[in-house]
Amino acid sequence: MTLSADERPVPPPPPAQGHARRALAQTWSAFQPLPALYCAPGVVLALALGLAAGQPGVAVLASAGAFSAGFGAFQRLTRFQLAPMALATLCMSVSTAIGTVASGHPLVDAAVVAAAALSLGLAASFGTGPWWVLLQGAVFVVIAAANPGDWHDGLSRALVVLAGGLGQSLLVALLRRLAPAGFPPLSGPNAIPAPADAAAWADQARRVLSPRAPELASAVLLALATGAAVLIARKLAIPNGYWAALTVLLVLRHSGTETLTRGAQRIGGTMLGAAAATLLAALLRPDALGLLLLIGAAAWCAYATQWVNYGTFSLSVTSYVALLLALLGLPEAEVAVHRITATLLGAAIAAAALGLSRIGRHGWRRALRPRGLGAGAG
Numbered sequence: 001m002t003l004s005a006d007e008r009p010v011p012p013p014p015p016a017q018g019h020a021r022r023a024l025a026q027t028w029s030a031f032q033p034l035p036a037l038y039c040a041p042g043v044v045l046a047l048a049l050g051l052a053a054g055q056p057g058v059a060v061l062a063s064a065g066a067f068s069a070g071f072g073a074f075q076r077l078t079r080f081q082l083a084p085m086a087l088a089t090l091c092m093s094v095s096t097a098i099g100t101v102a103s104g105h106p107l108v109d110a111a112v113v114a115a116a117a118l119s120l121g122l123a124a125s126f127g128t129g130p131w132w133v134l135l136q137g138a139v140f141v142v143i144a145a146a147n148p149g150d151w152h153d154g155l156s157r158a159l160v161v162l163a164g165g166l167g168q169s170l171l172v173a174l175l176r177r178l179a180p181a182g183f184p185p186l187s188g189p190n191a192i193p194a195p196a197d198a199a200a201w202a203d204q205a206r207r208v209l210s211p212r213a214p215e216l217a218s219a220v221l222l223a224l225a226t227g228a229a230v231l232i233a234r235k236l237a238i239p240n241g242y243w244a245a246l247t248v249l250l251v252l253r254h255s256g257t258e259t260l261t262r263g264a265q266r267i268g269g270t271m272l273g274a275a276a277a278t279l280l281a282a283l284l285r286p287d288a289l290g291l292l293l294l295i296g297a298a299a300w301c302a303y304a305t306q307w308v309n310y311g312t313f314s315l316s317v318t319s320y321v322a323l324l325l326a327l328l329g330l331p332e333a334e335v336a337v338h339r340i341t342a343t344l345l346g347a348a349i350a351a352a353a354l355g356l357s358r359i360g361r362h363g364w365r366r367a368l369r370p371r372g373l374g375a376g377a378g
Contacts, residue, residue: 247346269314
């Protein structure tokens, strides 16, 4: 019997082609345009209030708190809808205070960032909600390095982040009450529920903290790689070098395929987002009001595409950051170059850490041997 062209089995694509398809695939069924409209206004409002008070630095920090807290509206922890946003806001505030002080000392900064990365790596085994909350704290520990200070500076900045996050939480809650149909309860496509009760939490903790547990090994690797990224970026004196550690934190996974895919997506999204922000600024030459509108649009894109594709999401976040920092007088092109450079460095560190961990587990000869070849090949 002869099969038609449509009936013949299609051979699987080569590995490189399969990885490329995975990196470029857009899951538009997960696009959330309406819920994103509930979160973007809080980002713009935080900026507008800070600018109206003549405090652009406060405006940017409050907006960052509101922006990150907004993603909590898409998470689930308990039956209380505000729980993820409120807990993340508290975590971000504490992390901002600690990171501000720690970043004045390179070794202390690296140790604090590594500790945050370790807790994040362990939290991945306890469900998506707890992991997401700790992710916001780890991110703010890292970005606090952009502006070191003393405890007074740390506490004042923590209060600004707290105000931005709480304001966003209350605004989203109000909008959801006024128009509940536009933002029904949502959960990520691959969300993992947290343990059901205290006993389940305890059992999971004992398993994950076992010396032979792969989850513990992955968390330690993430901690070491992120801490190393802090020190390397400082040694190279890369402007805004904290983005290197941030990239390691966000792309390094236990799976080599997932790490490389996310790294490629983040690099591609960062480059495209930087180019988009620079091009928009060059063509439109926006004033403060124009920047506010563009920042709101970029924030909306980030909320709407967070589950569509990590590269598309990174494009939106990069555009948001570049436009946000333009309010402080930093040229979009300069910010874009700094972010791309640090992102490339972070992706390289993540890939190197993953490769070294494989060599450590399997030995040089096995790690370097091409896959798919028999023992007698060669």
